[in-house]
Amino acid sequence: MMKIQPASTHQKGKVVKNLTLSALALSISAPALAIECETPSGVPQHHLLAANSDTVHWGYFSKEVEPQIAVQSGDFVTIETLTHHANDDASRMIEGDAGAESVFKWEKGDKGVNRRGAGPVDASILGRGAGEGFGVHVLTGPIYVCGAEPGDILEVKILDMTPRPSQNPEYAGKTFGSNAAAWWGFHYNDLIEEPKPREVITIYEMDATGATNWAQAVYKYNWVPQTDPDGVLHETIDYPGVPVDHSTIEKDMNVLEGVRIPVRPHFGTMGVAPAEADFVDTVPPGYFGGNIDNWRIGKGGTMYYPIAVEGALLSAGDPHAAQGDSELAGTAIETSYTGVVQVILHKKDELADTVMEGLDFPLLETDSEYVVHGFSYANYLEELGESAQSDIYSQSSIDKAMRDAFRKMRTFLMTTKGLSEDEAISLMSVAADFGVTQVVDGNWGVHGVIEKGIFPAK
Template sequence: MSAVRFSVETVPLDRRRAAWLERLAQLGLQASGASGTIAVSPSSSGALLADLAGEAQALESVAHGPGAPVLLLLVGRGRARLTAGRTALELADGDLVALEMSTAWQMHWRTDFRAVLLRLQRGPLAARLGRVPVRLPVVLGRTVAAAAARPLLRTLAADIENLGQADLAAGEIALTELVASALLGEANAPDGGLTQVQAAHFRRVSAAIDSQLTNADLGLTDIARQEGMSARYLQRLFEGRGENFSDHVRQLRLQRCKVDLLDPNHARESVAAIGQRWGFRDQAHFSRAFSTAFRMTPTEMRRAAVPVDDGYSQRGRPTTHQPVPPAKTPPAGPQEATRPAPEPWPGDRHHLPATADTVHWGYVSRTLPPVLRVEPGATVTIETLTQHSGDDWDRMVAGDAGAESVFGWTSEGKNIDRRGAGPMNASVFGRGAGEGFGVHICTGPIYVRGAEPGDVIEVEIIDIRPRPSGNPLHTGKAFASNASAWWGYQYGDLLDRAKRETVTIFEIDLERPQEARPLYSYVWQPQADPFGVVHKTMDYPGVPVDHTLVEHRAVLEGIAIPARLHFGFVALAPRESELVDSIPPSYFGGNIDNWRAGKGSRIYLPVSVEGGLLSMGDGHFALSDGEINGTGLECSLTGDIRIRLHKAGAADAAACVTGLKAPLIETPDSWVIQSFSHLNYLRDLGRNAQAEVYQKSTVDLALRNAFRQTRRFLMDVYGLNEDEALTIMSLAVDFGVTQVADGNFGVHAVIDKAIFRGRSMR
């Protein structure tokens, strides 16, 4: 039986804690919190595999007495302190720990976390251990068996929702052998001349070092001070084991680097970045130390492990990597200290233009300094630019000072880094610094005074209008682009099987802005950007198209597209990562692409960082459900918005925002429950979530989450019981596919408010 991931956020508020404890009880655990997701897969022998993620909380065992299972726990992400009697261990990313389920212990997670748990039956493990005394809990350290167990656990957890009984049984047998071998290795590990007390001290010191390996400045005195020991005593501990502090730390770091180099999930990360993450500042020193330890260079080890990329496994990744001299890109981007200081708290009306100083391209970040600070209730006129303006530079950029400042790109450099969620090393993908995989030009962020984690920010769309062309030749007109792109649903299913990308340019008469009419279309031909890099596909945003290379043709004669003006991208900053790709939407909003979020609507988003940090962009003149060819009618838009703040726990808090954990759209006539394949992919998919979300999203998962979110909404907001909610969902709620173009697929549910005209909200 395959596992189904359960999310507490989909359960009515008054049932969340009970539901969370019920799921954890399967593993013999209980918790202090009531938030997170879990997927559990049982084996026929009684073993249980679980993939668990959540916010900071305490987990503890429910003691089962003699003969209880042994729990194996792998920390995917997070920091925790494990206490069992007099034993205390600090746990960090990558730590593998074996725990007794027959005795009491507590694990205090201080941060958001993700962990893989495997509950093993004691019998087979005890038979393998024989009479060798093993004391648990223990962190399985540098043994070969422990090193082999970690990737196997990760692999099983990564596919837990499709894991068959045979696969789990085979994994259970293999892991029992590996864990037994690792435990025997720990039991027989030489401690030199250390006494029992000194050996315990050393294990504590080793755990502290493991949790801080990313700190390049880590020193012996730091650990001594942290653990309440003298530096001299700490030196004697290492001497008793026949090693020194520096060698010990270096070997641990090299092991972590090796694991990442062999992990396909890190194939897109440069060797230098991996070394720097684990504390090696000097690339040459890292390479020498690695070669000495493993008898091959880091690059040679990676070549043996990294799979070939087909160029289309993820949006925005090219088929060839052509290096560009880093000097061609200015050293500082808008996400750095060059951004102007935000204005102080002024009145309640603001204008935020779109310029190189007020936008960020391709990412959101909790570290971005705000370009505007507002009081709750303020109105803002916010300008946005479409990333597709380069499709027709003459009509959509030329003569527009704001657009020219953002799109400025010559052979000497760019005015603004693009795809800022990516590596700053220009040689990684060959397109210049800040080349991640996002595409959207985002205006902001806007800091909302008083917004704190747990609150909800409401963005009311008062009005939206197309941005006029700045070119005097096109006065009174606005323009938009639609691209049948390589990331669209259609790309591998064309009738003639000839893969192509077709761009269609539309004109909007500003005296009749209710419709857009097609001007012409062209098939994308390889385009050389100002750096000389040739783009065979639309793999990088804002490349100015050379129209001497493409053939214009008449298209869609007699057709007019009705206006559905909306901002496809409305986001607060997520807390889970410093730089987040703008393409996949999530709990924080982002690239939602739901046309119902237009004039007169309100978008409610949960706050996860101080000030919220609101950004908007990805203007669409029109869009249909599904966004089937990969884009909408992409258009630069200006909007008037009002920003409100709903404080958590307020006595007058509306039922619709209480406990909100996902985007909610309200129109004058309906509620729109917006859901995705993964409600919080950054939390639930682990350290490589921004890559895995593209591979692990399905419409089925999105529909299941939309169903659960809608059931929760009807029960929490209108006080229905579950059976009543199910009836309403099947008779008066329309479920639709929002988009299949944005990595994290979207499904929405539209609830007509009229059906509740005889019933009040709670």
């Protein structure tokens, strides 16, 4: 049995206060791991899922991972999530934070979380470390949803997101994030200044108290080869959580002076377990959700995921403070957040005449919009066969993602709004906005946005 460790007093107080203001009369509990599903009480429960070395899985979605908690439809979960970029500046993002320290612990022969990625544990392919970094995101969970079966839809309402404060007394009241302009970025082979190529880390600071809602750059540095505690040299950012030795870097403190970046907190990666493979790289998104990297998947948003395995196995992570459409350079402002979500199960025989009818892709609903998510491959795990998890990185294109987004929006409008194909196509051309979600996640993304208010009320 695994105990769920509580969040910090600050985080728990903040969440409870927000829930009270929202008139959510719920009881907070932090139970021991319970895979068994108890008889529903009829009253939604509120679960706490902290982030620590026992409650996260790093770099993969998996139908084989033991659930951390079991919830009933309608339950609420406060879920802590950590950025995998915290070691870009450990003094600001890890030091003094017991949960983060347990996850990022790395001494010779001893890592807090050993496997990082969907690759082999013995690192027999490239020798970079367990999991090989074939997948990079720290995910908290999974959450087992009682009664969930393949063909059902999981609704996840994002009720709140609060920053995880730095626990280093030197940075009290602040929180920090990292942006990596990295080798997987769209820009990398199109640089004009020397040195070329280069990877650049920019550290951003934000107010953790909520007094301000913008981020500002603190400093930047060029990545230089780093040797991890096990003696492996990392010429590039090729394995998650490698501690950066700040004695080896040169900091430029004059960066983006006077520029304020609006904070738009969201989960970069959230989804359910796919059925096609036991361990699936977190980088390419798919029908199961995952690393969609859409900044709209934040507070006030509702995600719908098609369920592929028993219990759904929902996990979340890769929290972002801010990101632009395309995530051009490779990452957002990668930071750590605590979210409050409500999980609602919709059985497959109850989907008719709802926005979930025929849904086989991750759908976002906000107060005013529906957002469909298209990818270069709607289900790359199935379409590309046995080598899908490696081939996807050379097979993606915006053209393919746009085609998929168009098809999904067409189906959505015809199925849920009763339009003919001609009506759907005309409406898309005059009223839908299509944008590039990301071009850095292997399976590139295009999202289509349609305003809810244009349709007549039923």
